[in-house]
Amino acid sequence: MDRKRTDVLVVGAGIAGLAAALKADRQGADVTLVTKASRPEAASTWWAQGGIAVTRDDPDQFAQDILEASAGTADPDAVETLVTEADDAVRDILVDTLGVEFDTNGDGFDYGKEAAHDEPRILHVDAATGKHIHVPFLNYITDETDVEMLDDTAALELIRHEGRVYGVMIEQDGEWAPIFAGATVLATGGIGALYPRSTNPDGATGDGIAMAALAGADVADMEYVQFHPTAVHTEEGTFLVSEAVRGEGGILRNGDGDRFMPEYHADAELAPRDVVARAVKAERAETGEVVLDVSPIEFESEFPDLTAKCNDHGVSLPEIPVAPAEHFLCGGIDVDRDGQSSLDRLFAVGECACTGVHGANRLASTSLLEGLVWGRRAGDAATGHAVERIEAPELLDRDPALPDTFAREKFHRLRRVMDEQVGIERSPEGLSRSQAVLRRLKGEVDAYVRTRTSRPLYELRSAAIVSLLIARAASERDESVGCHYLVDQADALVSD
Numbered sequence: 270m271d272r273k274r275t276d277v278l279v280v281g282a283g284i285a286g287l288a289a290a291l292k293a294d295r296q297g298a299d300v301t302l303v304t305k306a307s308r309p310e311a312a313s314t315w316w317a318q319g320g321i322a323v324t325r326d327d328p329d330q331f332a333q334d335i336l337e338a339s340a341g342t343a344d345p346d347a348v349e350t351l352v353t354e355a356d357d358a359v360r361d362i363l364v365d366t367l368g369v370e371f372d373t374n375g376d377g378f379d380y381g382k383e384a385a386h387d388e389p390r391i392l393h394v395d396a397a398t399g400k401h402i403h404v405p406f407l408n409y410i411t412d413e414t415d416v417e418m419l420d421d422t423a424a425l426e427l428i429r430h431e432g433r434v435y436g437v438m439i440e441q442d443g444e445w446a447p448i449f450a451g452a453t454v455l456a457t458g459g460i461g462a463l464y465p466r467s468t469n470p471d472g473a474t475g476d477g478i479a480m481a482a483l484a485g486a487d488v489a490d491m492e493y494v495q496f497h498p499t500a501v502h503t504e505e506g507t508f509l510v511s512e513a514v515r516g517e518g519g520i521l522r523n524g525d526g527d528r529f530m531p532e533y534h535a536d537a538e539l540a541p542r543d544v545v546a547r548a549v550k551a552e553r554a555e556t557g558e559v560v561l562d563v564s565p566i567e568f569e570s571e572f573p574d575l576t577a578k579c580n581d582h583g584v585s586l587p588e589i590p591v592a593p594a595e596h597f598l599c600g601g602i603d604v605d606r607d608g609q610s611s612l613d614r615l616f617a618v619g620e621c622a623c624t625g626v627h628g629a630n631r632l633a634s635t636s637l638l639e640g641l642v643w644g645r646r647a648g649d650a651a652t653g654h655a656v657e658r659i660e661a662p663e664l665l666d667r668d669p670a671l672p673d674t675f676a677r678e679k680f681h682r683l684r685r686v687m688d689e690q691v692g693i694e695r696s697p698e699g700l701s702r703s704q705a706v707l708r709r710l711k712g713e714v715d716a717y718v719r720t721r722t723s724r725p726l727y728e729l730r731s732a733a734i735v736s737l738l739i740a741r742a743a744s745e746r747d748e749s750v751g752c753h754y755l756v757d758q759a760d761a762l763v764s765d
């Protein structure tokens with residue numbers, strides 16, 4: 270593979286990376302965008318359902334809702350940036366540039382309402398908003414800009430020296446080479462692959478966070494892993510039933526057929542996600558199952574996409590069996606208002622970044638928006654830096670390749686630990702035991718990475734590093750807040 274240089278290197282082609290690439294291209298920079306995906310569905314952006322929140326006429330109330338959902342832990346300055354720029358970013362990129370046709374009613378946009386939002390303010394396309402944004406965005410970047418997009422191309426490691434990042438080692442078709450860049454923007458998305466049940470696509474192994482942490486960048490709020498309360502798990506896989514369904518009147522019932530959410534929170538089904546997720550877990554443990562009863566709403570006509578998903582997965586209506594699943598990481602690479610990390614020339618945007626907007630708990634439908642707003646800001650700030658070459662790290666591949674089963678087995682062990690000890694409920698004992706297991710696992714993987722280079726091995730290393738960062742941050746937070754919830758005793762022993 271040829272060595273390459275570029276003004277701005279963006280890693281990841283979800284909404285955040287695409288927004289950063291678009292902005293840098295508009296500024297006249299030579300932009301290269303690499304993504305390990307080879308199809309749109311490999312990004313969480315494609316899967317987004319409920320929609321994207323906007324301020325309408327009341328930015329103060331929107332900010333208030335975000336702060337309340339975060340249990341007062343979100344950074345007010347970051348929240349102000351988000352709500353101030355929300356409507357302009359959505360209009361500029363999604364409406365004027367991409368021509369996304371959000372649902373309307375007789376009065377204009379058909380704003381949706383979701384849990385913990387004070388008013389309807391969510392733009393959506395059916396309950397399949399993500400793909401209606403992502404596909405036109407990918408097409409626009411490919412067809413209408415000068416951005417060079419390399420798919421099926423994975424970033425493995427940052428090229429760095431003394432607190433500055435010079436580019437990235439990338440892998441394509443089993444070969445690797447450096448790309449040197451004036452600035453690098455990480456937009457690698459979430460961490461769902463660390464848990465056995467997640468709404469994220471499989472490739473969400475936390476690569477950007479791991480690469481940045483290894484290079485010495487600060488990370489923040491890693492303990493705040495959000496679990497979505499209403500995922501459906503079948504043999505065909507996992508899919509999400511958007512909060513919008515509860516927003517429209519869907520009711521959660523336990524195995525005895527009883528509605529239970531009013532006993533847990535005054536806002537019942539529309540309580541913050543962490544509260545609903547723990548309630549669903551508890552009721553499932555006590556009564557065997559929890560269903561989302563959609564009989565009070567016109568489900569099939571209001572949510573045709575979800576109706577089709579239920580059919581495909583053999584789920585019969587109106588009672589959809591649901592359980593919590595890992596959904597979103599509130600923390601990540603610590604960045605400022607421009608997406609600048611603690612390392613020179615390294616930016617991070619989207620789910621892999623911690624802007625401070627979400628604090629300990631994310632308000633529904635603010636993640637696409639955060640990716641858009643910070644993507645634009647970082648794309649701008651990353652422009653204008655000179656490209657310099659330094660000696661690239663040597664990645665070795667001198668030992669025989671590992672069998673496919675290797676990564677599978679290690680992932681299995683890692684996910685079990687994360688599920689049992691670093692999941693919806695945690696205990697100090699469990700968190701300390703989990704770190705011991707994860708440290709051992711990371712040590713094993715590190716030993717293999719020293720003499721072998723492959724995408725699955727690097728993904729496993731990313732997962733091990735990020736799992737440890739989460740477990741360590743969780744063990745340092747000794748009180749429950751937002752989606753970090755402590756119980757006294759570990760429910761289960763970690764088996765090695």
Ligand SMILES: Cc1cc2nc3c(=O)[nH]c(=O)nc-3n(C[C@H](O)[C@H](O)[C@H](O)COP(=O)(O)OP(=O)(O)OC[C@H]3O[C@@H](n4cnc5c(N)ncnc54)[C@H](O)[C@@H]3O)c2cc1C
Nearest residue numbers: 281282283285305313314318319320424458619620636637
């Ligand atoms: C089922 C579901 C429903 C959701 N619904 C909503 C919603 O309604 N509203 C909302 O606001 N949010 C929603 N979210 C959350 C939101 O979709 C994500 O947080 C957001 O899309 C993340 O965008 P991103 O650009 O940061 O990452 P992603 O969209 O996940 O993109 C990450 C990109 O990085 C690439 N990548 C990763 N590692 C590497 C590497 N090493 N090298 C090269 N490329 C790499 C991936 O291939 C991918 O292209 C939902 C999430 C899910 C999973």
